[in-house]
Amino acid sequence: MSDTTTEETSPHLIDRVVIRFAGDSGDGMQLAGDRFTTSSALFGNDLATFPDFPAEIRAPAGTLAGVSAFQVHISDHDISTPGDSPNVLVAMNPAALRANVEALPQGATIIVNSDAFDERNLAKAGYEGDPLADGSLSAYTVYEVPMTSITTESSKDLGVKPRDAERSKNFFALGLISWLYTRPVEPTLEWITQKYAGKELVLEANQRAFKAGYHFGETAELFESSYEVKPAVLEPGEYANVTGNTAAAWGLIAASLRSDLPLFLGTYPITPASDILHELSKHKHFGVRTFQAEDEISGIGAALGAAFGGALGVTTTSGPGIDLKSEMMGLAISLELPLLIIDIQRGGPSTGLPTKTEQADLLHAMYGRHGEAPLPIVAAKTPSHCFEAVIEACRIAVKYRTPVMLLSDGYLANGTEPWKLPDLEDLPAIDPAFATGPNHTEADGTEDFWPYLRDPETLARPWAPPGLAGIEHRIGGLEKSDGPGNVAYDGANHERMTRLRAAKVAGIAADIPPTDVDHQDGAEVLVIGWGSTYGAIAAGVQRVRARGHLVDQAHLVHLNPFPDDLGDVLRRYKRVLVPEVNLGQLSRLLRAEYLVDAVSLTQVSGIPFRAAAMETAILQLIDELAADAKADEEGS
């Protein structure tokens, strides 16, 4: 069609791009985004993704409520977020355009499926006129591509019904974007071949749609140029692109292998945690037992029963499930048995925003049980860090015979990033150190077993699963005597046991790394966060530094107990900024614990922080300090 020369079509080099695929829930946008991500990962880019979908499985087609989006940020350098705003929006219908156009910066590219812009769809999206015609998109570069009709046309001779043929249009969009950003086509074609093996018509229709999209970009002369994002310089090694939930599931298997404890997951399906169950249930050949319980309580109850029997007991859930599991967590604290509770946080209260992210369960994790019931808390900071965080949580649980909460969230659970694959042997070994026999001698010389005789260093009690003769014992939720572990109601004993349980958890501070500060000499502002804000804070800090300012970043993985040096670290700075996707939960803890005048930066809109928000907040603190310094100077 075109006889343009190679020079003219050679891709234009860019260092990074943010693309958002948006369409109806049934349009396959998550799949298109995921495939684009995988081919970019295989190409060697650094990347971060952000799937954003509605709670309804299929909201009415064409409506704003049904819009599902997948944002991917690819780059030739190290990046930490899925990008503040898309450079390119692929909108499969008017609703997808309307729901996403506000996120676009001026000059962004919009590629629309023009076939979907009919009166009916425009009306469903709430458009009075046609945005493609009324000039309202003049700030953007808009490409109108009849995706549905070309897709249908491409498989016409296959005998596929038009309605079915149309369903391949996500592959058309994927093909087009793959051309535009010079992605290799083979991984996607290969994936289609494998995925749709046995469904020859679908396989062929999808491949044709994908190629049609690719060729359309190449030949249509609509686009001035294609673009290329070169591979990023990553540390040598083998990589895979993982979601937080996959990384968590693999972390559990790793912890099971490194502790030689059989893994038992007791859980109840809940968004956005269910994928951990799905992943683990596939890997029975690792000896993994997954139990889909009748409810959240039974999920954790069975996990605790398994732990009593000497297994690595785990339960997974999201906020509403944590509410229900609280009583069993209290029992686990009283029994002093290892147990891992994974909370994939989502917007609350109540059912809240099931598919959107939030970090608002921190105080619940800290305090959400009756009585004095402390437990250790570990939080993952990136999708791949879920792997490491899970292993660390298991290590603490087993060593200290305690339930541990691992906090992740919807953003980490579904977001992805390239992850350098570890070797199993390099991961920390976890020693269950089961009781081997009697541990106490009575005055008359008889040997017996005291289930609550503590290790003087860790204050952990023995873990003595049934099966060993001579140390049969009973434990329960009633207060028990310090040492022998018999039911004990006396006040002095309760006081001692309460303080011992608290001291055991507090003592873990000596067994975790000091606060990890990304430090610049002379910085007076510290940004400290926890969980999934890591990427946005890091990006914001980089931007501030690029402007020539000094700022430090610290990110907490251990939230209970905090690292021993945290108070000293915080007191080194004139300003401490605490960004959180809640109404200020960590900042409250830091203020209470260390009497530091922390500045809270909060957001609860169901989406992660943008780097720009961080940048603005940090700069404001730096400006304030400069103004203070100036005032001091003038005053003196």
Added chain:
Amino acid sequence: MTDVTEAVPVPLTTRKDWSSDQEVRWCPGCGDYSILAAVQMLMPDLGVRRESTVFLSGIGCAARFPYYMNTYGMHSIHGRAPAIATGLATTRPDLDVWVVTGDGDALSIGGNHLIHALRRNVDITILLFNNQIYGLTKGQYSPTSEVAKVTKSTPFGSLEQPFNPLSLALGAEAGFVARTHDMDRKHMTEVFRRAHAHKGASFVEIYQNCNVFNDGAFEQITGKNVRADMLIPLEHGQPIRFGADGQFGVVMDDDGSVEVVEVASVGEDALLVHDEHKENPGLAFQLSRLSRGPYEPTPIGVFRDVDHAEYGEQMTDQIAAATERRGPGDFAALLRSGSSWTVN
């Protein structure tokens, strides 16, 4: 943990070996004492090891039971023992797991866990002490209390239709369902023995007298003088017949329901023959409905004893099958199971 004791023969024990050093703290005269004695006396007979035996409980008077058994044990939280037992029994098929519960614990706060443990056929033995009252909280009505019962929380009488525990268990398709009572140690012992021998979930309802808050609740059927005419012993393969002189029997009507008759009026051949191995739980269910409460002739013994695949064993089989098919888990391969790439 499991192989430690495999090679050693099961030692001979007595009741004393199965009794812990803890002082039993039920009210004097409580029916729980005789149940505890029956279990402690049965254990040496079962050929099992103390270290491989676990008693789990929830909350309530009955739930103190594990403290008194010199085995492994856990006194957990209200209603949740079947859930905890599911995790334990599923991961440790080598253990004998007993769940001791009460009418409030099993049928009110823990109803959900009970029916699902039965449905899944987890290999546990559930002893439900039914005293038709809340004892530990000092006398409120329970889900098995009769309609119009006046208690501290129902001064004008309870409005609630009680659960029939056996009907409920049979509705959940439990493989082993039985009833006994705290006044007859021999009967209890035999029922417990059968329950323990059954592979999969076993459910035993024990009529248990709470002499403080609901004294005499079962007196009309379990009292020594009336027992012969009021309790209907079920025996597999035998016509269902009772009464001091065997004068009463049970027949099945044309509509499938069962009723008590005088043998003289229908003839011996008309009596229903008990079949505890019937796959269809219909017969057992009808028998569980024969009595409307502990004031009418009431069947005791084993209502149903059928073998179904046990949950934990099936899970273990799936693991074995997956391991045979794919080889033991290879962690490096797992990490590379999606798309992976190499950066040089």
